[in-house]
Amino acid sequence: MIEAKQISFGVKGKQILQPVDFTTDKEEFVVILGPNGAGKSTLVKLLSSGLKQSSGTISYYGKDLNEWTLDNLSKYRAYMHQESMIASNFTVREVLEMARYRYPETKNQFNKFIMDKIVTELNLHSFLEMEFNFLSGGEKQRVQFGRVLLQLESEGEIQPIKYLFLDEPLNNLDVRYQIELLKYARKFVDDKRGSVIVVMHDINLCYQYADRVLLMQKGKVIMDGRVDEVMNPQILSETYQIELEQIQALDGEVFYRHVSYSSNLLDKSQL
Structure with a gap:
């Protein structure tokens, strides 16, 4: 469970995100929708601990975010950001393997199994040995998506809800891979592995895949509800x-x- 109470964010006297309440306590596909500059990415960064809120509180499973170590938190939430550059000459294989280093207790056999599974499902075999920074923008997005999926994989039958944060993951992807990524993210939810919280711009894809939509405008969440409730054409027209x-x-x-x-x-x- 994630619970955020009256979280806000500002910098240099400018209020970027107005106070927001947000709670998710079940597996669901949540889309954060809204025009440019609405505060969508800021909200995702706050919820995933990528930014420190100016006010308010955030807790995971009833424990304040400030009390979590990064190692422990990383096993329950993963964040895929918009920027894909890596400041080194790592290969794709090495980038993916980094996602597993927080699991020293996990057997190598499981790590190999889950790595092979995700590489196959995301069709990453052909550039495993290539340097990550030499890939196209779309290829980098696919690798980064694989990385965050690997980060959340763990052994054991009973696991708490895990959280996959995706900030505009469809950037640079062609139509085929946009659909494949969203289908995989949807499967992550449907298989009861966790929740997906994603920033998107495509309202048609949002309607197809989302369970819940947060509609934002000018730093505020103006609606939060089921996809069919929020995506009213009049409301969307006024927002955009x-x-x-x-x-x-x-x-x-x-x-x-x-x-x-x-x-x-x-x-x-x-x-």
Whole structure:
């Protein structure tokens, strides 16, 4: 369980995040949505201990975040940030292996098993021996996603809910790997391995994969609820300051588009 009470963040007299309450006590896929500058990444960094809040408290499993050692906390939460550069010439294999060094008690056999499993599932075999910093942006994202997954893997049947924080993980990924990453993250939740808390910009993918949405604007969480409650086209239009409409396909799938998109198509068809 993560519980944040009235957490805020400011720097040099500028308030970046207004006081926010946030609680998650079950496996769920949470998307933090909102326009640029809304405070999405700041909130994720605070919740994952990447930043120290200016006010308020954060606890994991009832224990204040300040009381956790980094080694222990790293076994229960992992954070994938936007920046992918590594200040050394590590290979992809070495970057992935770093995720396991906080588990000295774990048998090498398990480490090898889980490494092989994730490398195969994320299709990373072809560049395991390549230097990480020579990869494309999308390849780096896939490796970093593998790293955070490896960080949370542990032996034993009974484990508390673990937390996977992803800050704009779809950056630089082509459509195929965007979908594969989100499917894997969704499976992480559905398999009862933990919760995913992700910053995204794509409202259509958000609707497809999220259980819960935090909608942010100007440093505030303006709505927090089920995906079908929050993703009202009128609310989204007001938040993004662009007119959006919700379309339901014959198969029941829901998607959103800019209203002028349909009129542009109509104009072209009449030429």
